Amino acid sequence: MLKVFLRSLFVVLCLAGLSEPALAVAVDQPLDDPRQEARARAIHKQLRCLVCQNQSIEDSNAALARDLRILVRERITAGDNDEAAIRYIVERYGDWVLLQPPVKAGTALLWIGPVLFLILAIAVMVVWYRRRSSPVAGAIEPLSSEEQDRLKNLLADRDQQ
Amino acid sequence: MLAELGHYALVLALSVALIQATIPLLGAWRGDQGWIALARPAALVQCLLVVVAFAALMHAYVTSDFSVLNVATNSHSAKPLLYKISGVWGNHEGSLLLWLLILVLFGAAVAMFGNNLPASFRARVLSVQAMIAVGFLAFVLFTSNPFERLLPAPIDGRGLNPLLQDPGLAFHPPFLYLGYVGFSMAFSFAVAALIEGRVDAAWARWVRPWTLAAWCFLTLGIALGSWWAYYELGWGGWWFWDPVENASFMPWLAGTALLHSAIVVEKRDALKNWTVLLAIVTFSLSLLGTFLVRSGVLTSVHAFATDPARGVFILAFLIVVIAGSLTLYAVRAPAMKGGGLFAPVSREGGLVLNNLLLSTACATVLLGTLYPLFLDALTGDKITVGPPYFNATFGPLMLPALIAMAVGPMLAWKRADILGALQRLKFAIAATLAALFLTLVLAYDGPWMAIPGIALGVWIIAAALEEAAHRLRLFRAPIGESLRRLARSPRSAWGTTFAHAGAGMVIIGIVASSSWQVEKLQVMRTGEQVAVGEYSFKFLGATAIKGPNYDAVRGSFEVRRDGAHVDLMTPESRSYPEPPMETTEAAIRTGWGGDLYAVIGDPTADGAWSTRFYNKPMIHWIWMGCLFMVLGGLVSLSDRRHRVGAPARRNKNAKPLEVAKSVAGE
Numbered sequence: 001m002l003k004v005f006l007r008s009l010f011v012v013l014c015l016a017g018l019s020e021p022a023l024a025v026a027v028d029q030p031l032d033d034p035r036q037e038a039r040a041r042a043i044h045k046q047l048r049c050l051v052c053q054n055q056s057i058e059d060s061n062a063a064l065a066r067d068l069r070i071l072v073r074e075r076i077t078a079g080d081n082d083e084a085a086i087r088y089i090v091e092r093y094g095d096w097v098l099l100q101p102p103v104k105a106g107t108a109l110l111w112i113g114p115v116l117f118l119i120l121a122i123a124v125m126v127v128w129y130r131r132r133s134s135p136v137a138g139a140i141e142p143l144s145s146e147e148q149d150r151l152k153n154l155l156a157d158r159d160q161q
Numbered sequence: 162m163l164a165e166l167g168h169y170a171l172v173l174a175l176s177v178a179l180i181q182a183t184i185p186l187l188g189a190w191r192g193d194q195g196w197i198a199l200a201r202p203a204a205l206v207q208c209l210l211v212v213v214a215f216a217a218l219m220h221a222y223v224t225s226d227f228s229v230l231n232v233a234t235n236s237h238s239a240k241p242l243l244y245k246i247s248g249v250w251g252n253h254e255g256s257l258l259l260w261l262l263i264l265v266l267f268g269a270a271v272a273m274f275g276n277n278l279p280a281s282f283r284a285r286v287l288s289v290q291a292m293i294a295v296g297f298l299a300f301v302l303f304t305s306n307p308f309e310r311l312l313p314a315p316i317d318g319r320g321l322n323p324l325l326q327d328p329g330l331a332f333h334p335p336f337l338y339l340g341y342v343g344f345s346m347a348f349s350f351a352v353a354a355l356i357e358g359r360v361d362a363a364w365a366r367w368v369r370p371w372t373l374a375a376w377c378f379l380t381l382g383i384a385l386g387s388w389w390a391y392y393e394l395g396w397g398g399w400w401f402w403d404p405v406e407n408a409s410f411m412p413w414l415a416g417t418a419l420l421h422s423a424i425v426v427e428k429r430d431a432l433k434n435w436t437v438l439l440a441i442v443t444f445s446l447s448l449l450g451t452f453l454v455r456s457g458v459l460t461s462v463h464a465f466a467t468d469p470a471r472g473v474f475i476l477a478f479l480i481v482v483i484a485g486s487l488t489l490y491a492v493r494a495p496a497m498k499g500g501g502l503f504a505p506v507s508r509e510g511g512l513v514l515n516n517l518l519l520s521t522a523c524a525t526v527l528l529g530t531l532y533p534l535f536l537d538a539l540t541g542d543k544i545t546v547g548p549p550y551f552n553a554t555f556g557p558l559m560l561p562a563l564i565a566m567a568v569g570p571m572l573a574w575k576r577a578d579i580l581g582a583l584q585r586l587k588f589a590i591a592a593t594l595a596a597l598f599l600t601l602v603l604a605y606d607g608p609w610m611a612i613p614g615i616a617l618g619v620w621i622i623a624a625a626l627e628e629a630a631h632r633l634r635l636f637r638a639p640i641g642e643s644l645r646r647l648a649r650s651p652r653s654a655w656g657t658t659f660a661h662a663g664a665g666m667v668i669i670g671i672v673a674s675s676s677w678q679v680e681k682l683q684v685m686r687t688g689e690q691v692a693v694g695e696y697s698f699k700f701l702g703a704t705a706i707k708g709p710n711y712d713a714v715r716g717s718f719e720v721r722r723d724g725a726h727v728d729l730m731t732p733e734s735r736s737y738p739e740p741p742m743e744t745t746e747a748a749i750r751t752g753w754g755g756d757l758y759a760v761i762g763d764p765t766a767d768g769a770w771s772t773r774f775y776n777k778p779m780i781h782w783i784w785m786g787c788l789f790m791v792l793g794g795l796v797s798l799s800d801r802r803h804r805v806g807a808p809a810r811r812n813k814n815a816k817p818l819e820v821a822k823s824v825a826g827e
Binding site: 017028054056058060079095098099100101110113117125132 | 281521542546548
């Protein structure tokens with residue numbers, strides 16, 4: 001439902017909301033050097049389309065995404081290495097453009113969170129097992145000698161009857 | 162006129178829901194049979210009223226009554242009938258009405274068929290259902306009225322987003338909602354049990370079929386959505402970890418955990434508190450998902466501010482439901498004592514591990530989905546949490562769960578022997594090693610992740626099959642006995658086999674299609690040819706065609722393999738006038754080995770066309786696997802212990818006869 005409606009809404013925005021003429025799937029002119037093109041494509045996959053929801057510019061139809069793709073190709077042709085090309089884009093659009101959030105103070109909790117969840121969940125499980133296993137341990141403890149005697153007597157009683 | 166009737170029916174439904182939410186609850190508390198008995202007719206009347214409202218809105222859509230604002234904004238007279246109907250839930254107001262409709266239908270189902278529930282418990286369940294309905298009815302009536310009039314009426318509507326004009330999408334929201342709302346049943350049962358102060362095996366037997374049904378619908382809904390994204394959006398992706406997808410995936414994860422923990426309550430009378438908590442969490446996540454997406458807050462925190470009435474209502478409703486049920490839980494749960502004891506290594510222990518990992522994974526998805534919102538709200542920093550984050554966190558968390566899910570069904574209840582279980586899985590282990598070896602030999606030059614990935618999928622499928630073989634004593638007992646066992650073994654066990662094997666298929670589909678995909682993007686002229694893996698695509702030309710409510714360009718591509726003709730693929734690029742929009746219709750050829758996927762884009766200035774081709778090996782296994790999971794759920798749902806009441810009664814009648822027969826036989 002939702003996911004798709006909203007996503008399509010963004011696609012609509014991507015396609016119709018911008019003043020530039022709408023595009024269907026935008027396939028732009030690849031770079032002549034296949035190795036450079038492969039690098040550009042790899043970078044495209046790490047950058048988000050600015051007007052879409054969580055789509056890389058590689059996957060987006062938006063005109064803005066195409067502009068970014070062309071920009072990346074320009075940086076690659078200009079001799080930037082991958083980091084420099086990405087840095088160039090991030091300097092202009094902010095961390096927001098990176099699909100993988102950078103590790104820094106503001107995102108520390110985001111990256112540590114899953115590990116904390118797991119540790120917490122395991123801790124809860126261990127405590128829970130411990131707490132409930134104590135009665136089990138009690139139940140299967142061997143009988144004391146006194147109890148052994150009582151049991152013997154009881155059985156003897158029953159045998160006599 | 163009909164629109165006003167629909168509006169009025171909603172108002173009446175709200176008042177009925179208010180009564181249903183209070184009187185039966187008080188009646189159950191005071192032991193007043195008359196008040197308790199009110200629950201049933203109230204649920205039925207409420208259902209009838211919402212059905213009337215929904216029918217009124219649908220009538221407005223089908224007859225293209227553009228004096229109704231909602232219809233004018235979201236429909237168009239030239240749309241095919243199917244999309245006029247699906248347009249009803251293709252927007253905020255209408256989708257909430259659909260949500261309500263499903264909610265009251267489920268409530269009516271409990272009222273009609275819940276004969277085997279104690280009357281006071283049924284009254285409490287229906288009251289809790291009605292409380293949810295009150296929230297939604299008030300939200301619809303006060304902030305999102307679908308029956309608002311637009312005067313003067315426009316000549317024609319603004320039309321439904323063409324991307325949504327698709328059969329796959331027409332049924333996607335209803336299935337998703339059936340799933341979300343189905344979990345409301347688990348929630349209502351959980352809250353009613355907390356109020357009653359009793360959770361036992363019988364409770365789990367009522368809750369499990371509802372949870373199973375909801376889970377099946379949700380699985381189907383998510384699968385439909387991703388399949389639609391795959392064939393309609395035109396870049397061959399099917400899952401983007403976008404917040405809207407995550408919103409439906411979180412209830413699925415929690416619901417899957419709930420499904421498994423309810424087994425332990427039912428069979429072993431343990432994990433009660435946890436299961437009740439999961440039921441509350443699962444439905445809370447469904448609510449959160451509905452509202453997060455519907456409020457637009459996911460796009461930007463500022464969407465909240467553009468319609469403060471809706472935003473504030475949603476927040477308040479979420480807080481009341483979640484905080485209210487959790488408070489009740491905190492007060493009542495400690496009093497409920499778990500029964501059955503078990504060792505960590507046991508069937509129950511395996512299900513605990515399943516729950517531990519699924520809930521951790523669910524919490525991770527929640528964190529990743531909401532983090533940018535909170536960071537933006539608190540510091541103004543904008544970040545994107547995209548697929549790389551989820552692949553790096555969710556993946557490793559699910560890995561042990563997937564490895565373990567193959568062994569779980571082999572473990573004995575109470576106390577099990579892992580080595581013994583692994584010994585009984587020797588064929589599965591052999592198959593996994595063979596898969597490891599084969600992928601290593603055949604795909605040594607591909608991404609290394611593919612090798613353990615495929616082996617994992619094979620491990621899950623092979624273990625599911627071997628477990629079933631053990632159940633039938635296949636090849637170890639005469640075939641006659643195996644057949645007898647096939648007829649007698651419980652359907653729920655078969656459900657596990659199908660669903661687990663389905664999960665293995667999904668894994669294989671994901672790993673194979675992402676590791677060995679071949680992708681070609683280029684600009685082509687008529688007569689040119691491109692090689693895509695072992696296939697070649699020849700561009701035969703593009704022609705303009707006219708559809709019912711769009712114009713399109715259709716490209717023709719001849720696909721050959723080793724020089725032999727395979728297929729003619731004809732992707733389209735459509736342009737809709739109302740609302741103005743371009744869409745791609747990818748041409749997809751599904752074969753045994755996977756999909757060929759072709760897209761035609763824009764012409765260049767000098768008459769060439771941009772094109773995209775993919776060869777996606779085994780990608781259809783993803784959706785086949787989902788269907789297997791749903792099938793597993795349905796098979797399990799048909800288990801005789803869920804066909805509540807009926808078999809027991811028949812047995813009672815049958816008994817004297819059988820006794821007579823056996824006496825006569827002696």
